[in-house]
C-alpha cells in the first residue's frame with residue numbers, strides 16, 4: 006500500500022500537467038458555465054478563468070489558481086465586464102467568430118463582449134502572467150484582459166491614461182472609487198468624477214504608463230521604459246516573493262500586496278493613504294471615520310442611536326422641520342457633505358459658525374476649523390461624512406429638529422381628495438418594491454387601450470386570470486357607465502367622425518365630448534368587464550379618464566374623456582410651439598409623468614402598468630399640463646407585475662432623455678451617455694430650449710441612465726424616481742445603460758462595506 010502512494014501522486018501530477026497543457030489554449034467555440042463549474046487554466050497553473058459566486062449573482066473572472074494558495078486566498082484579478090453579475094444559467098464563451106461573450110441567463114441577453122468579432126481571432130490563451138489574450142492569424146494580440154483592468158494590476162500589466170482601475174463593490178451598484186492616470190501624468194485616486202483624494206507627482210512626458218514591477222515597485226515609465234516616478238513595497242527586491250498585485254480596495258485605498266508563502270496569506274506592503282480616514286467618504290453613508298483602540302478605522306454614527314453599521318447615517322434635520330431646531334456640537338470632528346460635496350465657506354468665529362447654520366433654514370450642519378484660519382463650512386445636505394480624532398482641530402455642529410414629530414410632517418385632519426392622493430403617494434415612495442411585490446401575481450394578463458387624440462385600443466392577449474373576476478361584481482364607481490350598443494351608435498352619430506384606427510369622436514347626452522374605441526368583439530365578456538372595472542376606478546388629474554364601456558354580444562367598446570391636446574411628439578416636432586417647452590416646463594412634465602406612473606403602479610386598487618409609455622402617449626394641453634393616455638392593461642406576462650413596472654421605468658427614462666435632447670438622437674442612448682461622460686452637455690441638450698440648469702441636468706441625465714439600464718434589476722422603482730425628481734438628492738454615477746461597458750464609470754451607494762484590508 007505505502008509503496009503505491011508516490012506512484013499514485015505521480016499519476017495525479019501527470020494528469021494535472023496534462024490537463025493544464027491541454028486547456029491552456031482556448032479553442033473557438035469553447036465555453037465555461039456557472040452550472041458546469043469548469044474553467045480555463047494558464048499553462049503554469051497559476052491562473053484560471055471561471056465563474057465564482059458573488060452576493061448578488063455570479064461573475065466570470067480570472068483568479069489565482071496556484072495550488073500553493075488556499076482557495077480562500079485565490080484572489081480574483083479580473084472580472085468580465087467590470088462588476089457584472091449574471092444568473093444561474095449563464096455562460097462565458099469564445100464564439101466561433103472569435104469573440105468572448107458573457108451571456109446572462111437572467112436578462113436573456115449578452116451582458117458583455119470583447120467586441121472582437123471582426124478581428125479575425127483564431128485562438129485564445131490565458132497566459133502565465135494572468136493575461137487572457139485573443140490572437141489573430143498573425144499571432145498578434147487582438148484583445149487582452151490586461152487592457153480592461155478591474156480593480157487589480159498584475160506585474161507587467163500596462164496602465165495608461167485611457168484605463169481605469171475601479172474598486173470592487175458589494176452590491177449591484179459599482180464603486181465610486183477609481184484610479185486614473187491623467188493626461189498630465191499624475192496617478193489620481195478619485196471619488197466619483199470630481200473629488201481627487203490622492204495624487205502622485207506630475208510628469209508631463211508623453212506616452213506615460215504605470216506598471217507594477219516584478220520586484221515590487223509601482224512605477225511611472227516614459228516611452229523609453231525609463232522610470233520617472235516610483236514607490237516601493239516594504240519587501241521590494243526580496244526575491245522569494247512569488248506573487249504581487251496592486252489593488253484599489255473597496256475602502257478606496259490603493260495597496261500593493263505580496264503573497265507570503267509561509268503565512269499563506271496576502272500582506273499589504275504599501276498603501277497610498279496612510280490615514281484611512283483621509284479617504285474621501287470612506288464611511289459613505291455609514292457615518293464618520295475614527296480609529297478604535299486596536300488601531301483600525303471604523304465607522305460610527307454619532308447623530309442617531311442606530312447601532313446597525315449598515316444603517317444610513319444622515320443628519321437628522323430636515324428642511325420641513327416645523328417646530329424649530331437646535332444645534333449639537335461635536336468636538337474634534339470634521340464634517341463634509343458628500344451628496345453634493347459643495348459647501349459655503351465663510352470666515353467667522355466658533356459661535357458665529359453655529360448661529361449662522363442655525364439661522365439658515367437650509368443649513369444642516371457646519372464645521373469650524375480652529376487652526377487660525379477661522380473657516381466656517383456650512384452644508385445644506387443631510388448626506389454627510391467626516392472623521393473624528395483627538396488631533397483634529399475642528400468643531401462641528403449638527404442641526405436637529407426640536408420636536409421629533411416634526412421630522413414626519415403631520416397631515417391635516419381631513420385632507421382634500423387631492424391631498425389624500427399625494428399623501429398616499431408619499432407613503433408609497435418608501436416601499437415601492439414591497440408594494441410591487443405584494444401586488445405581484447394578483448393581476449392577470451391585461452387588455453391594452455389607448456385614449457387621446459389618436460386614441461385606439463387593442464388587446465394584446467385574449468385572456469384574463471379569473472382572480473380578478475370578483476372585481477366587477479361590486480358596484481361600479483359613480484360616473485362610470487355601461488352603454489348599450491344602441492347608445493354607442495347615438496353617441497358617435499353612427500360612427501360618423503373617425504379620428505383614428507377604430508376610434509371615433511362622439512358626444513354624450515350631457516354634451517360632453519368623448520372618444521369611443523372599438524375593441525376585439527370576441528373578447529370574453531367576464532374578462533372584459535373585469536378589466537374595464539379596474540380601469541374605470543382610476544382617477545387622476547394626469548390620466549385621461551375612462552367614462553364607460555359597452556359589452557354586448559358582438560360588441561366591445563371603451564368610452565373615454567376627450568381632451569383637446571397634442572402629443573409630446575407633436576410638440577417636439579413643431580419648431581414653433583416647441584420653444585414654449587423651456588427647461589423648467591420640460592422638467593415639470595417629467596415630474597408629472599413620473600408621479601402619474603407611480604400612481605398607476607401603487608396608488609390604484611390593483612397594480613396597473615402603463616405598458617406603452619412614449620412621446621405619443623403623453624399629451625400636453627394648452628397650459629402645458631401633461632396627461633398620460635393609453636395607460637393600463639399592457640402587462641404581457643400574467644404573473645410578473647414587477648417586470649411590467651420595470652418596462653415603464655425604462656420607457657420613462659427614454660422620455661426624460663427625449664425631453665432633454667429633443668427627438669434627434671432620442672434612440673442613441675450610448676451616444677448621449679458618452680457625451681455625458683465627456684461633459685459635452687452642449688451636444689446633448691436640445692438647442693431650442695432655454696434656461697437649462699446644469700445641476701438639474703446632471704441629476705436628470707444620471708437618473709435616466711439608471712432607468713435605461715439593460716439589467717432591469719438595476720433600474721430604480723418609480724417611487725425612487727419620483728423621490729429623486731422632487732428633491733435635491735444626488736444620484737449615483739450610472740454605469741453604461743447599454744449592456745456592453747467600454748468605459749466604466751460607476752457609482753456606489755455605500756462606498757464601503759468593511760475595513761478589512763485583506
Ligand SMILES: *[C@@H]1O[C@H](CO)[C@@H](O)[C@H](O)[C@H]1NC(C)=O
Pocket residue numbers: 151161162163214
Ligand atoms: C506595455 O507597454 C510596452 C511599451 O509600450 C510594450 O512594449 C509592452 O508589450 C506592453 N505590455 C503589455 C502586456 O501589453
Ligand SMILES: *[C@@H]1O[C@H](CO)[C@@H](O)[C@H](O)[C@H]1NC(C)=O
Pocket residue numbers: 187188189190191193201204
Ligand atoms: C491632472 O490633474 C491635475 C491635478 O489634479 C490637474 O491640475 C490637471 O489639470 C489634470 N490634467 C488634465 C490634463 O486633466
Ligand SMILES: *[C@@H]1O[C@H](CO)[C@@H](O)[C@H](O)[C@H]1NC(C)=O
Pocket residue numbers: 237241242
Ligand atoms: C534592488 O536590487 C538591485 C540589485 O539586486 C539593486 O541594484 C537595487 O539598488 C535594489 N533596489 C532597492 C530599492 O533596494
